[in-house]
């Protein structure tokens with residue numbers, strides 16, 4: 001029996017900012033962002049969009065496109081680091097939104113017996129949900145699981161993370177009928193607790209706040225959606241963890257140079273060119289090349305053989321990322337969709353080809369694993385149109401972007417949007433304060 005991904009869908013934020021507009025306003029050379037990091041557009045959520053609406057859109061699309069009976073979904077595990085609540089899972093919001101839309105066809109509470117939860121480990125949380133759900137279907141081969149990766153990658157204005165912002169969701173159906181990719185059960189894992197990127201409770205003292213009212217507590221702790229991070233250190237942690245997880249994968253499988261057997265290398269992409277920039281180390285180790293000095297490292301990156309390797313095995317997975325930015329947990333899944341969509345559009349045959357995955361989540365952990373493309377993959381991919389759909393987003397200017405970022409807009413940019421949207425957050429009723437209410441516009 002085989003296990004893996006039976007179907008997949010995605011959703012991206014409805015707005016975007018041209019990276020060159022951001023570069024100009026921040027006094028950064030556009031070529032650094034476009035040619036150095038591979039960034040072209042930055043996906044950005046409208047006022048009514050958040051990680052729950054992205055997840056709901058991807059889930060509804062999955063169910064509709066592949067004619068899934070929602071009652072056959074035994075669990076919905078959602079990987080996110082953009083949780084809207086520290087107790088109530090974002091998955092429960094997404095599930096409720098979709099349940100309402102499906103009510104007419106499937107009756108009330110079609111997810112009544114569905115196991116729903118969030119998993120969090122920065123960008124690798126959805127890989128963890130996927131790993132766990134694969135185990136679940138291996139034990140229960142007659143059951144189906146949905147894994148959703150959904151996030152909004154937001155950084156402080158004018159920080160070095162700002163140009164890597166993005167967002168969106170990918171949902172996959174995991175089952176014993178892996179029409180897209182079947183996965184082997186080998187997981188290279190590497191973990192180390194570090195502070196490369198994290199979202200702690202921020203501490204504020206009353207004495208440091210301007211005009212704090214008398215009733216204000218002396219000290220408060222709040223979560224913000226903007227991380228504390230050290231960019232170059234996070235690059236190093238990423239590189240170290242994927243090397244360790246890759247070596248662990250080699251150890252447990254006994255495979256020699258596994259990357260050479262992979263048609264595509266699918267990375268967690270915090271920005272489009274990250275995978276190809278960091279893989280130089282593993283590539284050098286595998287090929288006996290010196291990798292000590294910055295000059296040696298540059299020489300590997302610029303070598304004809306490495307450039308050919310990138311063009312063959314990584315470039316197609318970067319394309320969606322260049323148009324969206326970091327999707328945190330969803331980035332690795334979107335990198336997969338990007339590569340498969342491109343192969344599909346180019347009429348390439350992938351059946352039986354092996355794909356390697358290198359996941360990373362700050363804080364920090366990497367998982368390295370592999371799967372094989374199934375004979376039915378084209379039927380699954382025929383439901384997507386990733387690059388065409390990206391063209392239907394609305395462009396925003398820099399002023400609108402800053403207002404959205406600062407939460408200064410009351411109304412959505414696209415007021416007549418279709419699909420799920422946040423209607424309001426309860427602020428008065430003491431027993432519902434903070435509850436979020438969503439609706440669906442046809």
Ligand SMILES: CC(C)(COP(=O)([O-])OP(=O)([O-])OC[C@H]1O[C@@H](n2cnc3c(N)ncnc32)[C@H](O)[C@@H]1OP(=O)([O-])[O-])[C@@H](O)C(=O)NCCC(=O)NCCSC(=O)C[C@@](C)(O)CC(=O)[O-]
Pocket residue numbers: 029031032033035036037081121122123124160161164197229230231232234235238268269270271274277326328360361362
């Ligand atoms: C990612 C960094 C650190 C990048 O930091 P940076 O300082 O913007 O860029 P850089 O100096 O590292 O690289 C710039 C590249 O542009 C090139 N360049 C320069 N000028 C030009 C020019 N004129 N024309 C052409 N190319 C140019 C330059 O040569 C270089 O390319 P290289 O040669 O090294 O390949 C920053 O954006 C950042 O802090 N981002 C936020 C954190 C982050 O994304 N970290 C990534 C690893 S951690 C991770 O992936 C986890 C994460 C973040 O997703 C969170 C989670 O797990 O939840």
